[in-house]
Amino acid sequence: MILINLLPHREVARKRRRETFQAIMMASALAGLVIAAVIYWWFQMMITDQQDRNSFLRGEIQVLERQIKEIANLEEEITALxxxxxxxxxxxxxxxLPVHLLNExxxxxxxxxxxxxxxxxxxIVTxxxxxxxxxxxxxxxxxxSNNTPWLAKPELVEIIAANxxxxxxxxxxVASFNLRFRLVRSSEAQKAMGAASEAAAGK
Structure with a gap:
């Protein structure tokens, strides 16, 4: 017995292929949307993490700046002290010094x-x-000029003849004179005397 299919099978196959293609396109579109959403979410998470890190770093920088200011203030106080x-x-x-001046x-x-x-x-002594x-x-x-560590830089201001x-x-x-010289501080005079002693010992 011979069976003959009189239904439009080509149109049915074409319709089935079209439906399959549409389903694949819909699935691809959905997959693309899901991938795009995942990538967007991942980037948003990275941005949020970086913003949190930046906020933390800004806070730490402000703390360090306050500490630097405090250190600068402390250094100024130490210098003043x-x-x-x-x-x-x-x-x-x-x-x-007056005693040394009169003695010299x-x-x-x-x-x-x-x-x-x-x-x-x-x-300055005049x-x-x-x-x-x-x-x-x-x-x-x-x-x-040469014989005392306590007096330095003598300068003759004026000398005139007088009676x-x-x-x-x-x-x-007689000769009437006017001169000035510098009275050396104790610390400087002691350094000069120490240097002279070392030089004398070296000889």
Whole structure:
């Protein structure tokens, strides 16, 4: 017995292929949407994590900046305290400077020189006096330059010839001088004396 199919099988097969293609396209579209959603979610998670890390780092940076400011303030306070400490130490060590000044004046003034005025402003001492001759003034300047660690940088401001009356009949020619020099602080003088001692020991 022969069976003959009179139904439109080609159209049915075509319809089935079209439905299969549409189903595949729909599945592909859904899969693409799911993949895109997963990728978007992953990127959003990375962005959120990075933002959290950035916020944490900003907070830590602010903490460090506050600590740096505190350290800078502490350094300024330490510097100010050290400056005050040095000032107090200088004052304590400089209490004996007038004694050293008078002692050195006695040692360094040659015979034939006497002082009429002695003034001190900070570390600068101004001295006026009389000398028997210009040579005595030169000798005094050499003594003040080379023979003492307590006095430094002597500078002759003025020297003029003058007359001194010892009695109505006895008048003498003298040199009236005006000079200034620097009074060395105790710490500097002690360093200079230590260096001189080492140099003498080395010889």
């Amino acid at each position: 050290q400056a005050r400490q040095r000032a107090v130490e200088d004052l304590q060590s400089d209490r004996n 004046m006695v040692k360094q003034l040659p015979d034939g020189v006497y002082v009429t005025s002695l003034k001190q402003a900070d570390q 001295m006026q006096g009389m000398a028997q001759s210009n040579e005595r003034v030169s000798e005094m300047l050499r003594n003040l 001194v009356s010892l009695s109505p009949k006895d008048q003498r020619r």
